[in-house]
Amino acid sequence: MEGAVLYATKYGSTAEYAQWIGEATGLPVFDVGTDSVDPAAFDFLILATPVIYYKLLITDWVQKHLSQLLDKPIVMVTVSGAPPGPKLDAWVGDSLPAEFVAKAKHVALRGRQVPAELTWFDRTMLLIAAWKNPDPVASDEERNGFDYMDKASIAPVVALAQDYIARSPATAEAVI
Numbered sequence: 001m002e003g004a005v006l007y008a009t010k011y012g013s014t015a016e017y018a019q020w021i022g023e024a025t026g027l028p029v030f031d032v033g034t035d036s037v038d039p040a041a042f043d044f045l046i047l048a049t050p051v052i053y054y055k056l057l058i059t060d061w062v063q064k065h066l067s068q069l070l071d072k073p074i075v076m077v078t079v080s081g082a083p084p085g086p087k088l089d090a091w092v093g094d095s096l097p098a099e100f101v102a103k104a105k106h107v108a109l110r111g112r113q114v115p116a117e118l119t120w121f122d123r124t125m126l127l128i129a130a131w132k133n134p135d136p137v138a139s140d141e142e143r144n145g146f147d148y149m150d151k152a153s154i155a156p157v158v159a160l161a162q163d164y165i166a167r168s169p170a171t172a173e174a175v176i
């Protein structure tokens with residue numbers, strides 16, 4: 001199967017994960033914010049997106065291309081401050097059409113937030129969120145940032161991609 005890694009990013013950490021996944025799988029990598037990509041050109045897709053203000057940054061792109069995404073295997077990679085769990089699942093469910101969520105395989109990775117790199121608006125919004133957040137760990141991360149970037153954590157994504165690649169008729173012929 002021919003696949004691709006498509007990503008959205010605001011501050012670069014999801015781009016970094018997408019490049020790592022591309023290097024590990026040999027798949028081409030595209031930024032949906034700057035590259036014009038036709039999802040119909042691929043048999044399967046790895047879609048990587050950060051969570052920004054409780055929403056997935058790739059939401060608009062998915063909605064625009066929904067009909068071409070529902071007919072192929074999709075691995076949805078989220079990059080967030082929050083760890084995997086019900087809070088993250090709720091943000092994913094609120095961001096994307098239910099039919100898409102039902103069919104995509106979700107892998108949750110954790111990203112990076114460097115206060116000095118943020119826009120004034122984002123820094124201010126995150127300080128307000130930290131002040132209101134009852135969760136002390138999340139509140140500290142919103143105020144002071146965090147770095148959970150971990151190359152090894154892409155392993156489940158790479159395994160799924162390699163499984164799809166192995167189903168390619170061309171690969172099967174080469175093995176025989």
Ligand SMILES: Cc1cc2nc3c(=O)[nH]c(=O)nc-3n(C[C@H](O)[C@H](O)[C@H](O)COP(=O)(O)O)c2cc1C
Pocket residue numbers: 008009010011012013014015050051052053054055079080081082083110111112113118122126
């Ligand atoms: C403005 C802003 C809002 C964020 N909102 C959330 C959020 O709602 N939930 C969460 O878990 N992480 C949140 N984060 C953390 C990001 O998901 C994390 O920093 C991610 O690595 C950013 O990806 P990027 O570098 O590709 O833009 C937020 C980060 C920023 C800068």
